[in-house]
Amino acid sequence: MRDCLVLSMVATLAAVVAASDYNYSHVLELSLLFYEAQRSGKLPIDNRIPWRGDSALADRGQNGEDLTGGYYDAGDFVKFGFTMASTTTLLSWGYLSYRDAYEAAGQAKYALSAIKWAGDYFIKCHVSPNELYGQVGDFNLDHTFWGRPEDLNMSRPAYKIDTQHPGSDLAGETAAALAAVSLVFRDVNPGYSSKCLEHAKQLYRFASQYRGLYHEAIKGAAQYYESTDYGDELTWAAAWLYKATDDPQFLDEAEHHYMKFRLKERPNEFFYNKKVAGVQILLAQLTRQPDYMEAAQAFCDFTVSYQKKTPKGLVYIDKFGTLCHAANVAFVCLQAADAGISPSKYRDFARQQIDYMLGDSGRSYVVGFGHNYPKQPHHAASSCLMRPAPCGWDAFNWPRENPQLLKGALVSGPDENDHYMDKREEYVYNEVTLDYNAGFQSAVAGLRHLQLEAFENNRT
Ligand SMILES: *[C@@H]1O[C@H](CO)[C@@H](O)[C@H](O)[C@H]1NC(C)=O
Ligand SMILES: *[C@@H]1O[C@H](CO)[C@@H](O)[C@H](O)[C@H]1NC(C)=O
Numbered sequence: 001m002r003d004c005l006v007l008s009m010v011a012t013l014a015a016v017v018a019a020s021d022y023n024y025s026h027v028l029e030l031s032l033l034f035y036e037a038q039r040s041g042k043l044p045i046d047n048r049i050p051w052r053g054d055s056a057l058a059d060r061g062q063n064g065e066d067l068t069g070g071y072y073d074a075g076d077f078v079k080f081g082f083t084m085a086s087t088t089t090l091l092s093w094g095y096l097s098y099r100d101a102y103e104a105a106g107q108a109k110y111a112l113s114a115i116k117w118a119g120d121y122f123i124k125c126h127v128s129p130n131e132l133y134g135q136v137g138d139f140n141l142d143h144t145f146w147g148r149p150e151d152l153n154m155s156r157p158a159y160k161i162d163t164q165h166p167g168s169d170l171a172g173e174t175a176a177a178l179a180a181v182s183l184v185f186r187d188v189n190p191g192y193s194s195k196c197l198e199h200a201k202q203l204y205r206f207a208s209q210y211r212g213l214y215h216e217a218i219k220g221a222a223q224y225y226e227s228t229d230y231g232d233e234l235t236w237a238a239a240w241l242y243k244a245t246d247d248p249q250f251l252d253e254a255e256h257h258y259m260k261f262r263l264k265e266r267p268n269e270f271f272y273n274k275k276v277a278g279v280q281i282l283l284a285q286l287t288r289q290p291d292y293m294e295a296a297q298a299f300c301d302f303t304v305s306y307q308k309k310t311p312k313g314l315v316y317i318d319k320f321g322t323l324c325h326a327a328n329v330a331f332v333c334l335q336a337a338d339a340g341i342s343p344s345k346y347r348d349f350a351r352q353q354i355d356y357m358l359g360d361s362g363r364s365y366v367v368g369f370g371h372n373y374p375k376q377p378h379h380a381a382s383s384c385l386m387r388p389a390p391c392g393w394d395a396f397n398w399p400r401e402n403p404q405l406l407k408g409a410l411v412s413g414p415d416e417n418d419h420y421m422d423k424r425e426e427y428v429y430n431e432v433t434l435d436y437n438a439g440f441q442s443a444v445a446g447l448r449h450l451q452l453e454a455f456e457n458n459r460t
Contacts, residue, residue, distance in 0.1 A: 024448035025105035030408030041069035055149035070121030075379035081134035092180035094442025101448035167214025171207035172233030179240035231261025323413035328439035334446040368407035382406040
């Protein structure tokens with residue numbers, strides 16, 4: 001019944017979307033604070049996280065290149081290019097589409113600085129046209145340590161891809177990220193924007209000419225962040241470069257990759273290593289070609305109607321990053337809606353998924369937000385007392401709330417029965433990562449954008 005009304009009456013839809021129980025602006029603010037808490041390197045004087053300071057100032061490449069900066073990947077301290085890049089692309093996509101939401105929330109400047117923090121790091125990592133650092137820190141060494149990033153003292157080797165050890169997925173995703181960053185900064189910082197675009201083009205050429213999977217070059221990554229394919233990243237990079245340049249050569253290449261790597265088939269998910277759904281939807285937006293529109297629709301229709309769900313209605317794709325998966329599909333289907341594909345259905349779906357995370361499930365899954373939010377995220381730095389108190393494995397094992405509030409972090413999430421455990425050691429439930437928050441933050445911005453649009457329409 002409600003569906004019929006929603007589908008038939010734009011005004012009703014506007015009212016439904018506008019009337020949320022949750023303050024999306026506040027969620028945007030918190031999510032940006034999460035990214036700020038993940039910063040590595042020398043922090044600026046306007047750092048807003050009182051329990052964070054400078055860290056990993058000795059991060060260097062194999063030839064002494066300065067690799068300080070960037071973000072720690074999760075609750076640990078490896079700097080990991082592949083997910084940092086996909087995070088950056090998604091945050092940028094959300095900012096480009098829903099800038100009004102960031103502006104209305106007073107968060108535009110923080111969003112820009114979160115994006116630039118990553119962009120600056122990728123530029124450092126791209127030490128020559130065909131050489132890109134993709135990881136700083138060794139997972140095995142890193143995981144022997146529990147404590148603050150400011151106290152890190154193990155060796156932090158740096159790993160790269162080059163022509164002998166290519167990684168089209170890593171170089172492709174970093175190219176996509178920098179192309180997206182260049183669009184974000186086109187008006188506010190044109191010099192930086194063109195610099196990002198130059199790096200993006202070089203990285204795409206590198207990805208395209210020297211084919212391979214990055215985890216064969218950066219072996220330590222295989223266990224944690226395997227990439228199964230690079231066809232999606234090559235297409236993604238070319239499509240983002242087309243969006244950033246309007247140069248039809250990039251569209252030709254994107255379409256060529258799309259055919260060659262058979263990206264037409266309906267994927268099951270949209271994730272840091274499975275970008276096909278995003279590719280389909282971006283190409284639908286850029287070209288309005290029926291092939292891409294239909295592919296995008298097939299993905300979102302499947303997700304909305306047939307994807308596995310928990311009893312309380314959360315899309316359930318995987319036990320790791322359950323909420324990230326749901327937020328990612330919410331975000332790309334908001335993008336599909338923007339391309340004119342079943343807008344009311346996908347927007348309603350996205351709101352339902354995000355509101356589940358913010359409290360509709362009976363609790364909040366965002367640290368520092370709403371009712372009964374997670375108190376023990378699996379995150380070393382926030383599990384420590386303020387300095388100078390020592391911090392180590394005792395903090396990991398201490399069954400108490402994390403002393404520092406890791407504001408804005410979206411945890412991995414519940415199991416397929418909506419069951420959740422708020423225990424630090426239960427990382428399947430309580431892990432936090434850069435990429436978990438990315439699609440989520442962008443979807444929240446999208447929902448806020450729809451509210452603003454609805455208010456605007458109601459006034460006129
Ligand atoms: C939403 O949160 C922002 C702060 O993030 C605050 O300024 C605003 O007043 C809140 N809005 C409502 C309606 O509570
Ligand atoms: C790192 O710090 C720990 C604890 O303070 C100390 O036991 C260890 O020897 C240090 N390691 C290095 C490589 O300095």
